[in-house]
Amino acid sequence: MSSEFNSNRYEQSMAEKQRRKPGETREKLMGAALTLVGKGRHFASLGIRELTRQAGVVPTSFYRHFRNMDDLGLQLVDELGLVLRRMMREARGHVLQADKLIEESVDIFISHARANRSFFLFMAQGLAGESRAIQDGIRSEMRFFASELANDLRRLRLVDHLSDGDLDMTCDLVVRSVAFSLTDLLGVAEDDDYQIDQIRKRTIRFLQLIFVGAAHWESGKS
Amino acid sequence: MSSEFNSNRYEQSMAEKQRRKPGETREKLMGAALTLVGKGRHFASLGIRELTRQAGVVPTSFYRHFRNMDDLGLQLVDELGLVLRRMMREARGHVLQADKLIEESVDIFISHARANRSFFLFMAQGLAGESRAIQDGIRSEMRFFASELANDLRRLRLVDHLSDGDLDMTCDLVVRSVAFSLTDLLGVAEDDDYQIDQIRKRTIRFLQLIFVGAAHWESGKS
DNA sequence: CACATTAGTGAACAGCTGTACACAAGCGTG
DNA sequence: CACGCTTGTGTACAGCTGTTCACTAATGTG
Numbered sequence: 001m002s003s004e005f006n007s008n009r010y011e012q013s014m015a016e017k018q019r020r021k022p023g024e025t026r027e028k029l030m031g032a033a034l035t036l037v038g039k040g041r042h043f044a045s046l047g048i049r050e051l052t053r054q055a056g057v058v059p060t061s062f063y064r065h066f067r068n069m070d071d072l073g074l075q076l077v078d079e080l081g082l083v084l085r086r087m088m089r090e091a092r093g094h095v096l097q098a099d100k101l102i103e104e105s106v107d108i109f110i111s112h113a114r115a116n117r118s119f120f121l122f123m124a125q126g127l128a129g130e131s132r133a134i135q136d137g138i139r140s141e142m143r144f145f146a147s148e149l150a151n152d153l154r155r156l157r158l159v160d161h162l163s164d165g166d167l168d169m170t171c172d173l174v175v176r177s178v179a180f181s182l183t184d185l186l187g188v189a190e191d192d193d194y195q196i197d198q199i200r201k202r203t204i205r206f207l208q209l210i211f212v213g214a215a216h217w218e219s220g221k222s
Numbered sequence: 223m224s225s226e227f228n229s230n231r232y233e234q235s236m237a238e239k240q241r242r243k244p245g246e247t248r249e250k251l252m253g254a255a256l257t258l259v260g261k262g263r264h265f266a267s268l269g270i271r272e273l274t275r276q277a278g279v280v281p282t283s284f285y286r287h288f289r290n291m292d293d294l295g296l297q298l299v300d301e302l303g304l305v306l307r308r309m310m311r312e313a314r315g316h317v318l319q320a321d322k323l324i325e326e327s328v329d330i331f332i333s334h335a336r337a338n339r340s341f342f343l344f345m346a347q348g349l350a351g352e353s354r355a356i357q358d359g360i361r362s363e364m365r366f367f368a369s370e371l372a373n374d375l376r377r378l379r380l381v382d383h384l385s386d387g388d389l390d391m392t393c394d395l396v397v398r399s400v401a402f403s404l405t406d407l408l409g410v411a412e413d414d415d416y417q418i419d420q421i422r423k424r425t426i427r428f429l430q431l432i433f434v435g436a437a438h439w440e441s442g443k444s
Numbered sequence: 445c446a447c448a449t450t451a452g453t454g455a456a457c458a459g460c461t462g463t464a465c466a467c468a469a470g471c472g473t474g
Numbered sequence: 475c476a477c478g479c480t481t482g483t484g485t486a487c488a489g490c491t492g493t494t495c496a497c498t499a500a501t502g503t504g
Binding site: 040041042044045121124125127128129130132135139169170172173176177179180183186187202205206209210211212213214215216217 | 262263264266267343346347349350351352354357361391392394395398399401402405408409424427428431432433434435436437438439
Binding site for chain 1: 450451452
């Protein structure tokens with residue numbers, strides 16, 4: 001990555017101290033955090049020096065962009081939101097007919113989880129992390145995701161018999177189940193296709209079970 | 223049992239350096255870890271010195287009982303198993319008739335979660351923690367819990383139409399949903415009765431939805 | 445061009461960290 | 475009693491930690 005500017009003006013780079021595109025260090029620091037998390041470290045155990053070392057930057061640079069570790073975590077949550085939105089957009093574009101809706105959505109989810117492993121690892125960690133702000137941020141992203149899902153389902157008119165509240169609850173449960181499958185997914189090796197397929201099948205069955213419940217919800221309500 | 227001369231020799235305890243019942247320091251260390259976790263710290267960020275300080279013990283004592291932090295975590299997972307088993311036993315004893323089964327189980331779960339807050343906090347953290355061994359341990363406890371639940375349901379003959387595999391899947395989903403509600407529960411203040419009741423109601427609805435799905439599962443299967 | 449602002453650097457400091465080592469007190473067993 | 479075993483203690487050390495400070499180079503704005 002980022003090799004587009006190494007050809008034209010490196011002859012004056014005697015010092016090469018700080019000529020980089022703006023915000024690059026910031027991204028390097030956030031990327032370094034994700035890299036370390038991707039290597040199995042927990043975000044809460046990362047230190048500033050360790051982070052800057054991984055990013056190839058001097059420790060003091062950290063404070064130019066973040067007040068402390070929680071601050072960096074919050075900005076990571078914001079980027080996580082972008083990842084989720086990209087995933088939603090792709091799902092909305094790809095789902096063609098209703099009968100394969102669950103399978104295709106789960107597939108898209110799994111492929112995004114594999115492509116953005118570190119991001120989702122960070123999300124799973126943050127749910128029970130030590131910063132309340134990060135926790136709330138992630139929870140809020142999940143709520144947003146669930147409400148968007150509810151909107152889509154309403155638009156597709158597949159669940160007309162459900163009240164808004166019941167639909168929201170159903171989507172909430174769906175998102176939680178998928179999020180939990182996510183932690184399964186992050187627990188197996190990246191290339192263990194067999195295990196990943198098992199998780200895929202289980203997740204699909206979970207969602208089918210939930211939607212069967214939703215289809216019969218009013219009649220089954222006590 | 224008591225010989226005749228071991229009763230009058232406690233007056234030489236001038237130093238009182240290390241006369242404590244065996245294993246007390248071990249428990250103090252594990253308790254200190256739980257205390258810190260209960261205060262909002264993440265287990266992965268705890269240090270040995272910090273822990274021994276909290277326990278009121280000298281740092282070197284740590285190594286008498288644990289090889290490292292992961293070792294301590296694993297032993298905490300074992301104790302977590304005991305907590306879960308106690309909870310299951312109480313649930314089995316208290317559930318009288320089938321129609322209140324979900325409500326009563328959720329109530330028991332919530333009361334145990336409040337009573338053993340730090341333990342469940344540790345469990346929620348460990349699910350996405352940095353030690354694979356701890357992660358697997360917790361996952362294994364959850365699987366055991368789910369299979370016990372499946373046994374109970376089979377014994378109560380409430381779900382005779384489900385195959386063993388489908389019942390296991392249903393119970394797995396139930397346990398996951400409850401575990402996720404747990405993280406909600408741990409996120410609110412201990413005495414915020416209103417929020418806790420909201421979580422209680424939502425969890426009950428989740429489980430009802432799942433069981434409605436299970437009741438119609440075969441017919442809804444594609 | 446002059447200027448304030450921004451983003452980078454290196455040196456420094458006090459304090460904390462994990463771990464090793466040698467020692468002491470009490471225990472159970474012979 | 476003497477012995478080894480376990481548990482707890484104090485000291486020590488090298489290395490890492492977060493954070494402050496003063497300095498410098500490049501950038502954008504007038």
